[in-house]
Amino acid sequence: MIRYTLQCERSHGFDGWFRSSGDFDLQAEAGLLSCPLCGSVAIEKGLMAPAVRTAEKVAESTPVTAERAELPNSGDVALLGDKEQRLRAMIRALRDEVTKNAENVGPRFAEVARRMHEGEIEKGSVYGKASPEEIKSLAEDGIDFHPLPVLPDEGN
Template sequence: MIRYSLVCDAGHGFDGWFRSSGDFDAQAGGGLLSCPSCGSAKIGKALMAPSVRLKGAAEPAGTPAREELPASAPDMSFTNDREQKLRGMLRELRAHMTKNSEDVGEKFPEIARKMHAEEIERRTVHGKATAEEAKALVEEGVAIQPLPTFPDEMN
């Protein structure tokens, strides 16, 4: 795991843990990161002091390895206004869809199958399904669509 010191465009600092620098880049590039203080999606890596080990000093047990960036590493480009507007539109879409549908929770795959097979009355529902359950529903011809999710909703 890699710990990065992150900062939003409003100057709020916080830490983030990632499997790799590529994982950070993918999440940041996909608009999946947001500031826990203000919700801003304009997140970049803050400058970090390199970890310097003194001769003979041992690394404390349980300290994860850190990936340090070279001093010349370019700053991550923040999401632009167009991406911010798109995220806002997706949040509005999600709010509209959840307001106008029934939350069936963990029973979503079962209820979706029953509606598809016309065993129960069709209605607009939303709920939870694992990736495997969602894949199986699609393979069975059940029309489903994931709701947009954002990092602050996953914590």
Template sequence: MIRYTLSCDNGHAFEGWFSSSDDFDRQVDSHLVTCPTCSSASVSKQLMAPAVSTARKKEARQALVMDQAQKETIAKLRELVKSIRENAEDVGERFPEEARKIHYGEADQRGLIGKATAEEAVALLEEGIEIAPLPVIPDDKN
């Protein structure tokens, strides 16, 4: 995609995104590109500054990097999820049915993990059955 700074014959500036320079030319020739302010179809490209890496952009990218406390929190969550999985029975698609059996005393108390649709989860909660989703933790390489 190419981003162009555009202006109309009335001096209004705006941006447009196009798949190619030819796509821009085709759309302008067909009067498909119009000014969002005045609807003029007389539109042209303006000079654009090149994309330059600045200190502000670098700071914004660094803000996306996890600090040590965040890394430790993710590691603890990873351990917690692992422990839950190791100490619970995975009943898969039967989760709603098995959770109800335990809740109503038809089966022994035990930890369960499995799958439920959003509707099934809401129904379980409405019945007073305590459930919670397991968090999906990104792997270390992500």
């Protein structure tokens, strides 16, 4: 995995993780990336300093257990320290909270979000699926939405 420092057109900075630089390019071109602060889909790579791990930092990483070593090879892998494991738990909790308390409108997300924005239906918490074109259109029209975080192991 590659971690990029990203920046939207309004200069909001945030991080993103990608399998390769090509994955970033494809997602950015398709409008699949959005700023967590303003929802802008005009995202670029920011300035970054290379990450250098020392032997001391490597020793502090969480060890791979025998149970994890038996998992099928899924490509890129990482060792997560305590800080990253806590972040992962918070992301999972956020997703669980949203899906527990919001209505899943499935592929109708863009339509429902637009109708709420225009006052045709009562505003509420919903989540669902949207195509890159729908995401770009919602953002261009100033409709406030946020990507629902997904952890890589949730698809396995």
